[in-house]
Amino acid sequence: MENFPAIPVALFARVSTNRQDAQRQIDDLQAYADRQGYRVVATELEAISGATKTTKRPHLQALLAAGAAGTIQKVLVTEISRLGRNTLEVLQVLERFTEVGVSVYVANYNLETLTAGRSPAAKKKNPMAQLMFTMLAEFARLERETLVERTISGMQAAKRKGKHIGRPRGSTKTKDQLLKEYPGVVRDLREGLSLRKIAKIREVSVDTVQKVKKLLAV
Structure with missing residues (x-):
């Protein structure tokens, strides 16, 4: 039976501010990689808002470059919102990884963007994952908009009560x-x-x- 080398993967975690701790994300992803027998070759942690444009996220850009160079074959994240908060941005990130043959695994839904394959040419888009990711990204965007609307509403209510805001x-x-x-x-x-x-x-x-x-x- 032919033995293949361990698949090289990268762990990707994101928090919105430096005050938040991403260690749990890293630990959970590392545990999954160990169970699958993957070889973790990179760990990228971003402390930045998911609304930031992809081109201004150096850690994400580093993973895209690693994928293009063939250094990694998979990127592991705990949930889709780690990739971004804007629906279009998330889908663009997924497409960029797909273009270089890198499969994105989202742990909390146990889904990957690409089907199994040892080389970029052998991999294909996972239709179920693509549909699910589109839906989840949209849900995440709607939740974020709702939060913003509630915040604005709260500020307006405070102003009506004579409280100074800002x-x-x-x-x-x-x-x-x-x-x-x-x-x-x-x-x-x-x-x-x-x-x-x-x-x-x-x-x-x-x-x-x-x-x-x-x-x-x-």
């Missing part, structure tokens, strides 16, 4: 400081997106988007 009074930023702090909002405004949509995408209040819009008009 920075302490007297700490107003200059025009340049504010525009530099919200470059994504600036880009979205210039692309013609609505104020409410921008607020949802960038996780800021509509008032903040309105303030940036006014500054751009000056």
Whole structure:
């Protein structure tokens, strides 16, 4: 019986801030890799928002480069939201890995994007996984939008009660400081997106988007 070398894989974990601990993600993925007899050749940890563009996520880019170079054949993640929060971004990431023959395994659903195969040419898209990932990514996006809407609603309710929301009074930023702090909002405004949509995408209040819009008009 022919013996194949252990499949080289990478572990990928993401948290939104440096204050969060991703060790459990790493431990769970390492345990799975050990059970499968995989050879872990890379571990990438991102402390960044999943809403960040793929091109601005160096750890994810490193895995894509490793896949293109043939260094890894699989990427293991605990859940699909680790890849991103935006539906389109998640699907683009999955497609990028598929293009270089790297299968993405999502632990909590026990699904892979590609069917079994020892080489990129021998692998094919897993239709069931593709359908499931599309649905899950959309659900994750809707949940995130709901959270943003609840946050905005809570802030508006607090304002109606006379509570001060935001920075302490007297700490107003200059025009340049504010525009530099919200470059994504600036880009979205210039692309013609609505104020409410921008607020949802960038996780800021509509008032903040309105303030940036006014500054751009000056």
